[in-house]
Amino acid sequence: xxxxxxxxxAHTFSCAILEKKGKKxxxxxxxxxxxxxxxGEGIHPREASxxxxxxxxxxxxxxxxKAGVKMTDLDIISYAxxxxxxxxxxxxxxxxxxxxxxxxxPIYPVNHALGHIELGKxxxxxxxxxxxxxxxxxxxxxxxxxxxxxxxxxxxxITLGQLLDQIGRSAGFASPCGTKIEELASKSTNYVNLPxxxxxxxxxxxxxxxxxxxxxxxxxxxxCFSLQETAFAMIGEATERALxxxxxxxxxxxxxxxxxxxxxxxxxxxxKRHNCKFFVSPREYAGDCGSQISWTGLLxxxxxxxxxxxxxxxxxxxxxxxxxxxx
Amino acid sequence: MSFKLRFKLVYKLLKLxxxxxxxxxxxxxxxxKKAILKIRQKKDYRNEILDKRIRMxxxxxxxxxxxxxxxxxxxxxxxxxxxxxxxxxxxxxxxGTSVKDLSNPKIIKTCEEIGKIVGLLHKNGIxxxxxxxxxxxxxxxKVFVIDFGLAQRTxxxxxxxxxxxxxxxxxxxxxxxIMEKAWxxxxxxxxxxxxxxxxxxVLIQVSVIESRGRYANVV
Numbered sequence: 163x164x165x166x167x168x169x170x171x172a173h174t175f176s177c178a179i180l181e182k183k184g185k186k187x188x189x190x191x192x193x194x195x196x197x198x199x200x201x202g203e204g205i206h207p208r209e210a211s212x213x214x215x216x217x218x219x220x221x222x223x224x225x226x227x228k229a230g231v232k233m234t235d236l237d238i239i240s241y242a243x244x245x246x247x248x249x250x251x252x253x254x255x256x257x258x259x260x261x262x263x264x265x266x267x268p269i270y271p272v273n274h275a276l277g278h279i280e281l282g283k284x285x286x287x288x289x290x291x292x293x294x295x296x297x298x299x300x301x302x303x304x305x306x307x308x309x310x311x312x313x314x315x316x317x318x319x320i321t322l323g324q325l326l327d328q329i330g331r332s333a334g335f336a337s338p339c340g341t342k343i344e345e346l347a348s349k350s351t352n353y354v355n356l357p358x359x360x361x362x363x364x365x366x367x368x369x370x371x372x373x374x375x376x377x378x379x380x381x382x383x384x385x386c387f388s389l390q391e392t393a394f395a396m397i398g399e400a401t402e403r404a405l406x407x408x409x410x411x412x413x414x415x416x417x418x419x420x421x422x423x424x425x426x427x428x429x430x431x432x433x434k435r436h437n438c439k440f441f442v443s444p445r446e447y448a449g450d451c452g453s454q455i456s457w458t459g460l461l462x463x464x465x466x467x468x469x470x471x472x473x474x475x476x477x478x479x480x481x482x483x484x485x486x487x488x489x
Numbered sequence: 490m491s492f493k494l495r496f497k498l499v500y501k502l503l504k505l506x507x508x509x510x511x512x513x514x515x516x517x518x519x520x521x522k523k524a525i526l527k528i529r530q531k532k533d534y535r536n537e538i539l540d541k542r543i544r545m546x547x548x549x550x551x552x553x554x555x556x557x558x559x560x561x562x563x564x565x566x567x568x569x570x571x572x573x574x575x576x577x578x579x580x581x582x583x584x585g586t587s588v589k590d591l592s593n594p595k596i597i598k599t600c601e602e603i604g605k606i607v608g609l610l611h612k613n614g615i616x617x618x619x620x621x622x623x624x625x626x627x628x629x630x631k632v633f634v635i636d637f638g639l640a641q642r643t644x645x646x647x648x649x650x651x652x653x654x655x656x657x658x659x660x661x662x663x664x665x666x667i668m669e670k671a672w673x674x675x676x677x678x679x680x681x682x683x684x685x686x687x688x689x690x691v692l693i694q695v696s697v698i699e700s701r702g703r704y705a706n707v708v
Contacts, residue, residue, distance in 0.1 A: 312662035479704035
């Protein structure tokens with residue numbers, strides 16, 4: 163079975179074609195174009211959607227070409243219906259709808275966060291993991307229980323990705339800033355005290371954001387180091403709490419921030435303490451990509467019919483824990 | 490018995506009960522009685538300065554609050570001995586069942602009692618900070634509350650609402666099948682203690698916090 167997936171929730175416009183045989187998936191192609199805002203600025207939804215619209219034909223045709231697949235070969239089309247930025251989501255949805263109605267291919271709206279998890283599971287082979295989803299849009303600890311992904315802990319305000327991006331931007335970097343912060347942090351070992359806020363299984367980063375901004379003038383590298391140490395230790399503790407409460411024996415990290423080495427290191431150490439297997443999405447597929455959408459659509463198609471075109475909405479704030487998983 | 494000798498005896502009888510999230514829980518003896526030794530081990534993934542700050546602060550705060558709350562009638566283990574430098578606490582062993590492991594109807598029923606306990610804590614300016622069903626133990630029909638590592642002295646509605654929200658989140662995730670009933674039962678107990686006006690105030694704040702969450706309330 164062949165599926166096209168279209169991702170356009172935020173910075174990234176991506177198309178991917180995956181093949182599903184039984185329970186196994188294979189990525190035939192995954193093409194991306196990423197919108198880059200000017201240094202020191204964040205994503206502008208209108209500009210990002212313009213970028214997506216302009217690049218969509220090229221990304222799509224390149225994706226088909228690389229996979230060696232014709233439009234008429236496709237069994238289903240899936241698109242990221244949320245959560246994300248409205249203008250950006252609409253571009254992906256428009257492309258998906260046009261293709262689906264012109265070629266009469268079943269269409270599936272997919273939850274972007276669910277996509278991260280399903281692709282992570284497919285690529286790493288994790289069976290029943292506790293999932294840590296860390297990206298620009300999410301910071302959540304999840305476990306699957308009777309048809310839904312249940313939230314065991316999450317951020318009470320901004321996400322880990324936003325925290326890193328906002329610090330990076332205030333220092334004048336181009337976002338996403340995670341890599342730059344990681345690089346600067348590795349040059350320091352001088353820890354400056356910063357607020358550490360864990361509330362049960364939840365974390366809160368807003369105070370840490372303000373406090374880190376204040377120490378930047380005293381030394382950017384120290385600030386980046388202390389920021390990472392504090393924020394990641396908070397995530398580490400919240401994850402440990404969820405692991406010990408749920409008794410899960412696998413931990414899977416997915417999402418853009420999963421690419422950070424220091425975070426991986428901390429979570430690996432957490433797993434060691436709890437005798438639990440550690441899985442992390444491969445760097446290339448940790449961030450937003452069409453594959454996550456295509457794969458989830460393929461999974462859904464095993465139990466569900468496609469959605470009628472008039473019901474192919476986008477939902478900017480479609481929470482993962484409201485999605486019923488039937489497959 | 491001298492302190493040193495007593496310590497030797499105690500260490501001999503250590504048995505690891507649970508590797509918790511932030512501390513290791515051992516079963517041991519104190520003065521011939523079964524006791525719990527809670528050690529906040531150094532975490533090598535955490536920066537050393539940060540790690541020490543967190544462990545010491547929590548050890549001291551936990552032992553203070555766990556004793557204080559007895560004065561207004563909340564059942565909690567007795568504290569036998571505290572070593573802030575080693576981040577160790579010796580507390581009474583409560584032989585019972587964690588609420589998390591009870592049958593569903595019993596969890597629903599016990600939630601009213603939990604609501605009362607949380608009400609008492611809040612009324613006396615204490616936030617528990619880690620309200621999960623595994624932190625309440627039922628012993629012969631009496632409910633004990635444990636684990637005050639994240640507790641704080643606070644009268645802020647916001648902080649009390651955070652307690653409630655966490656408990657709701659746990660019901661939602663770990664006890665999804667009985668969430669509605671358990672939550673209603675919890676609120677019933679909570680209201681009995683704090684009164685209707687405070688109960689409403691905190692609940693409104695809970696929805697404010699929820700609406701702050703990611704993708705909670707926009708369009």
